[in-house]
Amino acid sequence: MRSVRDSISVIPLARKAHAGLVKWSVRSGALRLWNALARRRRLILTFHQIRPPGRLLDPFDTCPSASVDFFREILTYGREQFAFLPLQDLCTARVGSKPLAAVTFDDGWRDNYDLAFPVLRELGIPATIFVTTGKIGSTELFWQQALGRAFHRAAAHPAGESGRRLRRALSGDEGAPPTPELYRQTVSRWKRLPPDQRKERLRRADCLPSAPAEDSRCFLNVEEIREMAAAGLAFGSHTVTHPLLPQLTASEMDRELRESKDCLEDLLRRPIEMIAYPDGAFSEAVLDRVRAAGYRIGCTTQRRRIGNGKDGLCLSRIDCSWYAAGVPDSFLPDVFEWQTR
Numbered sequence: 001m002r003s004v005r006d007s008i009s010v011i012p013l014a015r016k017a018h019a020g021l022v023k024w025s026v027r028s029g030a031l032r033l034w035n036a037l038a039r040r041r042r043l044i045l046t047f048h049q050i051r052p053p054g055r056l057l058d059p060f061d062t063c064p065s066a067s068v069d070f071f072r073e074i075l076t077y078g079r080e081q082f083a084f085l086p087l088q089d090l091c092t093a094r095v096g097s098k099p100l101a102a103v104t105f106d107d108g109w110r111d112n113y114d115l116a117f118p119v120l121r122e123l124g125i126p127a128t129i130f131v132t133t134g135k136i137g138s139t140e141l142f143w144q145q146a147l148g149r150a151f152h153r154a155a156a157h158p159a160g161e162s163g164r165r166l167r168r169a170l171s172g173d174e175g176a177p178p179t180p181e182l183y184r185q186t187v188s189r190w191k192r193l194p195p196d197q198r199k200e201r202l203r204r205a206d207c208l209p210s211a212p213a214e215d216s217r218c219f220l221n222v223e224e225i226r227e228m229a230a231a232g233l234a235f236g237s238h239t240v241t242h243p244l245l246p247q248l249t250a251s252e253m254d255r256e257l258r259e260s261k262d263c264l265e266d267l268l269r270r271p272i273e274m275i276a277y278p279d280g281a282f283s284e285a286v287l288d289r290v291r292a293a294g295y296r297i298g299c300t301t302q303r304r305r306i307g308n309g310k311d312g313l314c315l316s317r318i319d320c321s322w323y324a325a326g327v328p329d330s331f332l333p334d335v336f337e338w339q340t341r
C-alpha cells in the first residue's frame with residue numbers, strides 16, 4: 001500500500017519544495033483528507049481450490065485455483081499491509097493504522113482443509129468458507145470439472161470412443177478439436193441451459209458420475225467443517241446445488257437459500273447469515289429472497305469498492321486465483337493496491 005510519504009516523494013519537485021509541500025499538505029488539511037480516505041479501505045480476497053506443490057493449472061478446469069505456495073505468499077505479504085479480520089466484522093469494524101481485509105473461499109473444496117487451513121492457522125488469519133451444501137463429503141465433481149475430464153480423455157485419444165461421444169454431445173461443434181478454448185466456450189454455453197437439458201448433454205458426453213474411487217472425495221466433509229469452525233473459521237452458504245440464482249423461480253431460489261442455511265445451522269449449531277452467490281450472479285429479485293431468508297452479508301465477484309456497510313448483500317471481492325497464473329513477484333502489489341486506484 002502506497003503511503004502518503006511515498007506518494008509525495010514521487011512528485012518531481014526539489015527537496016526544498018517537497019518539504020514545503022508536506023508542510024502545506026498538513027496545514028491545508030489535505031493530509032487529513034487523504035488519511036480519511038485510506039481509513040475507508042476494505043478488501044475481500046477470494047479463493048476456490050488450493051493446489052498442492054507441483055500441481056499445475058488444469059487447462060480443462062474453469063474453477064479458479066491457486067497453489068498453496070501462492071496462497072502462503074499472498075497472505076504473508078498481505079499481513080504486512082492489512083489487518084485481517086473475519087468477514088462478518090469487515091464492514092462495521094473501525095479501521096486502525098492499517099486498512100482491513102478478509103479472506104474467503106467458495107465451493108467448499110477438501111483442499112481448503114488439507115492445504116489452506118494449516119497456513120491460516122500458522123499465520124493467525126481468519127477466513128470464511130462458503131459451502132455448497134449438496135456437495136458436503138461428496139466424491140462427485142461439479143459438472144464443469146466432469147466435462148473437463150471428458151475433454152482430457154478426448155484430447156488424449158481424439159479418435160477413441162470418448163472423443164466421439166464428446167463431439168456428439170457438443171452439437172454444432174462436430175469435428176472441432178477438444179481445445180481449452182472450446183472447453184471454456186462449452187462451459188459458458190451449458191451454464192445457461194435448463195438443468196435437465198444440461199444433464200442430457202453430460203450423459204451423451206459420458207460425464208455423469210460413475211462409481212468413485214475410495215480416496216476421491218473432493219469436497220469438505222462434516223468432521224472437517226466442524227473442526228475448522230471450532231478453530232475459529234466462519235462458514236456461509238454457497239447454495240445447495242450451485243445454480244445461477246437469477247435463473248431460478250422464487251420457490252427454487254428459496255429452496256437453495258433456506259436449505260443450505262438450515263443444513264449449516266444444524267451442522268454447526270450457530271446462525272448462518274453469510275452467503276456467496278454462485279458465479280457471483282445476483283439480481284434485485286435474488287437480493288430480496290436472500291434478505292427474506294435471513295442473510296445479512298452477501299458476496300459477489302464484482303470488483304467495485306466496498307461501501308461502508310450499506311451494501312452488505314452485494315460485497316465486492318477480488319479473486320486471487322486469477323493473479324496466481326502470473327509470476328508471483330509481479331502481481332502481489334497489484335492485488336493489494338487495486339482498492340487504491
Ligand SMILES: [Zn+2]
Pocket residue numbers: 106107238242278279
Ligand atoms: Zn462457486
